[in-house]
Amino acid sequence: MRKMEIMDVSKTNYVKEYSENKTKINKEEVVEKKQIITEKEVENIVKKLNKNTDIDKRDVKFEKSQDTDKWIIKVYDPESGDLIRQIPEKEIIQIAKNIDDLILGGMVSGMDTASIIDQLMGLERQPVYKKQDEIQEIEDEKKIWGNVNSKLTSFNTAASNLSFSSTFGSKLVSSTDEDKVTATATSSASNTNYVLEDVVLAKAGQVKSEDQIDLNDGIKANIETDSNITDPNKRFTEDGSVIEGSFKINGKTISVKADDTINLVITKINGAGAGVKASFNSELGKFKIEQSTEGESKKIEIDGGDTSNFLTEVGLGEQLGETIENGENPDYLKKISEVDAFSTIESGFFTINDYTFELDKEEDTLNSIISKINSSDAGVLAFYDNDSKTVSLTAKNAGDDITLENDTSNFLTNLNLMNQIGDTDETEGKSVYEGTDATFKMNGVEFTKENNEFTINDVNIKLKSATETGEKITLGVSTDNEKALEKIEKFITKYNDLVGYLESKTGKEGALQGDSTANTSVDNLLITAAGIEYTAENIITSGTPDVGEILLNTSTGDLTLAEALEEGEEITATYDYKSGIGISEKMKDYLKPYTRYSGVLDQHTKMLDAKIDDMNDWILSMNSRLTMREDSLKRQFGAMESAMQTSQSQGEWLAGQLGSM
Template sequence: MAGVQLAGMASGLDTSSIIQQMLEADRQPMYQKQKEINKIKMEKTIWQNIDSKMSSLKSAATNLKFSSTFDSRTVSSTDDSKITGTATTSASASSYVLENVVLAEPGKITSGTALNFTDGVKANVEETSTLTDPNEKFSVGGSVTEGSFKINGKVVDVIADDTINMVINKINVSNAGVVASFDSTTGKFKIEAKEASTSQNIEFDSTDTSGFLTAVGMETHLGEKIENGENPDYQKKITDVSNLSGVSNGFFTINGYTFEMNTADDSIESIINDINGSSAGVTAFYDNDTKKMTLTAKESGDDITLENDTSGFLASMNLMNQTDDTDATTEKSVYSGSDATVTINGVNFTKPSNKFNINGVNFELKSATDTGEKITLSVSQDTDKAYGEISGFVDKYNNLISYLEDKTKKDGELQGDSMAVNLIYSLRNKLTGTVSGLDSDYNQLALVGVEASDTKTSTLKIDKSKLTEALKANMEAVKGLFTQDIGTGTITDEAVGTGDGTTVDYSLNYTPSSIDKVTLQVGTTTYTASNSTNKLITSGTPQAGEIYVNLQSGELKFGTAPASGETITSTYDYDENNSRDGIAVRLKSYLNPYTIYNGTMDSHIKSLDSTVKDMNEWIDSMNSRLKMRSDSLKKQFTAMEQAISTSNSQSSWLTGQLASLGTS
């Protein structure tokens, strides 16, 4: 009977329900554990968002450290249609007056005489129409009705109110690659391919439900393809152009770049494409109207040098040894560009190009000036660039802080989380603290217009006019507020000053990283933190034999003024996290351990993953135990049902036996 479940058939009990109720109590810890898993997964998502926002803030801090942020220059021109400019970070704020501008011209050569090439033939068909008035609507009378026809696969719809001219317009805009026309004098209706080429055909569909093609005499061409086009000479293979019989397989060189000629494969068009796509530095084109080819240097002032024409192509195109060729040999032709000339602040300059750099300013001459005309280029600091980067930095900071404050508020998902709370506190202090060693008017964000939003939040707001004014007034000071970077290292025997018998206040150039790493030498006396008689202290008022060291600013205060003539030197370690570092520097340094691979955030998120994994393994283990318990309970209840069934059977037998005895 193994595996058989009687399910209360003998006892009358719902044994399956009883088993489920017994197991449900055992499942309660699993349900609670699943709730904890869901909470941790939600917390993981929050920390991943925090990590992403911290990385964005670190990137914004990095952008502030780029030289282009605070050192960028902007250039304005009194006539930017003729002269424009840009400036590198090395350019100083100044003005340049330009006059007597003559543009540099690129080297250029056009075929000396027209090339006797033939135009192509366009595929066309022309027939006499039975319609005479191009503006009469088909609804007035006649055989044209509502319907359609196709040319080169494009559908042209015809309605009753159309005219010949209307249908012509529909054909011409249908992208069928053809042009239709009607000559009312001769009554001729014509359809012609747009391009002259053997590949540009005219193909009519076999059906015309409108009757239009029949009315204009084209019915005999239904289902026909017209293929009488012919390529123009500049598109034909070189071997097929009679006027290029002097060209053979070979090579030619333009500005040192060699092109190979294959007369069976190449055409003038393909060669021009090769030239324009190469590094030869020239632009080539063929004018079908003048039948001439032109080469123009891509850069103003550059020359064009043609040589090594073993193919005879350059000679056949009438490009060699033409007027303005500055080379005397027949095998080589040089067509020189001309230099630009300009007077800048009274000094005459000759430049090989219309683009040149002077004092970190990139000038671009676009047009010659008129006689006596002067154009001024003014170079100034680009406050918009700096403002934009600072604004972006504040936005990223606010985005992170607002998210942290929302998650740590009352009933927030991270309420009471010490790591999240400490992040808010530390980030706020990094941004709102003083940067030592700067002008006192520029050593805090609030002084330049980046202020606390209100007392209920740690977010910041920007006073645009105040920040803009600070950038204009002292860009270097604002730059230092963000980017001053003291770095890490050791200062050895720094000259602090010389005693005069009365002065007790002095200052180190940098901020010490630790009082244990500071040694002060005053005359022949050595002061250290561990010395009991000549001692360095970091709190309280210094007494005789003591020197107070401010680890936030590097300031010193002596308990007793050094004697007149006593030299004061110091050796100490300093690091990049001290108060002299700029806002962006200290913030990036603070965020780096959090955001790097396997850093604080990465490790925290992995720890949450590990916790979830352990909980899932515990749930799996509990499920296995419950399965075993379920199987055991089922066996016990099955055995009970079998016993009751057997007992019931025996009772029925005895009852039957007793009944039979009574009747005998």
């Protein structure tokens, strides 16, 4: 085993001089001589050590640690060159580094250096804190301007509504019997009454198959079996033939309990949403399941995993895992060529109201042809009634006719739609079924209309049912006062809300006090409102000057507001007699620079955002400088602690030397 002495070359050497004759030395006369070893000299010493060591030159190396700036010794294997040991160990070096990073925490000086640094940095961060407070103030101001923008937009909408003719020109129409006649009116309609009598509704042209079409119904997929269970109310627990478990039909799970009966399980099957119906004939001992809907695509899938044994007991054991698909489509869903009743129909064409349809008997079904008719522009609705086995055609609009012709496919003839009752055209190969016009008397004058909806004197009338003999229905046209009052009140409310909010924010101690944009907005609003010359009707009056409100008076001298509206009086809310420009137009002109894109508010908000961006950039730069400042303080205090530690160590060494004399 190699042995070696380790010399700590990192410490300062002290040289003491003593008297050669070993006489008593006065301690006060001892002179300390401190030999200062430079970094260059230390490196030379290390080189000599590395060169002259008694151990294999490749085994021991003296190096300087980059982490702690201290000298360390490393011992290597002479053959592999692997590091065998390091003195001090790596862990010790890391601890030393961490201690240096903690700047010794005042361990030597006794001062709480971390707290001192925090306090110093707290003082230097005051400008950052102040700038953050300024940013918050601007953010608060942005919220206020956001509220202003919202209120301006609402007020602008209310002002615009006052400029619409529909606001003051809307009409209401009342009916003494809305089940038979209803109506609406445009703003141009006169306020008057209309009396209707002898009302006969217009009827659409229509035709229906005179004779029943011999079409077969479809067949539902089904299976009937002999059941081992014969008593519909017998509990399964009595013989144990069926146990607790489950099975699936068309993917739906049916759970069975041990004390169920066959009737209870049937109820579960029918309520499972499987699209099937189960039944049991106790007299014949037959169990049956059939599809709810007829057709070849409707099937019954019986899952093979019956853990209850129920299906086996009712005779379906052999069908487990099978699909029952013996359903059949009804004739109206089959191809024309496959139906006996359609044997005289050929591929060809037919025309309804000048709209021609093509029929392919190898592809089309009755149902597909009906769909083509209903989705076309022929203006008719076709319908097949499976109960009566008839086809009917009805014009979509009351009063419209139905014309059938050019039937090269024989389709219309086969369905018994040609030359039926009501056919007014005797031309061979053509049938016309006419609609009838609506007739009525209005204020004693007889009218005939092609359909049941029409307009007379800007009044849109809809006939819904015929009147009885001698019955009269009155339609009353009047101005919609409530709508006008609602719009006026909303305009006033939005105006007062906007002005009141701006007044509160620009007044004493308000957040926008002294803000030129806000103060200008308030002043212009008040000037615009005050600039309206309100007429003698006094519908709308100025409020108290200090608040700048606009008030609504429902009384206008001898007339109420509703009466003034009824008599068509000009309303000062919408029209200024002096300038010829309505208040709504004046307000909209005022609001336009504020509410438009890149307007006053938009630019003001962008300016505030730019301020915040500049402040955040300044804070970012300042924080970077403060971080460097904090690191510098930590290094300075660390250096102080290290110097004091070195001084203390030297003092202890000197005291020990003196004590040994």
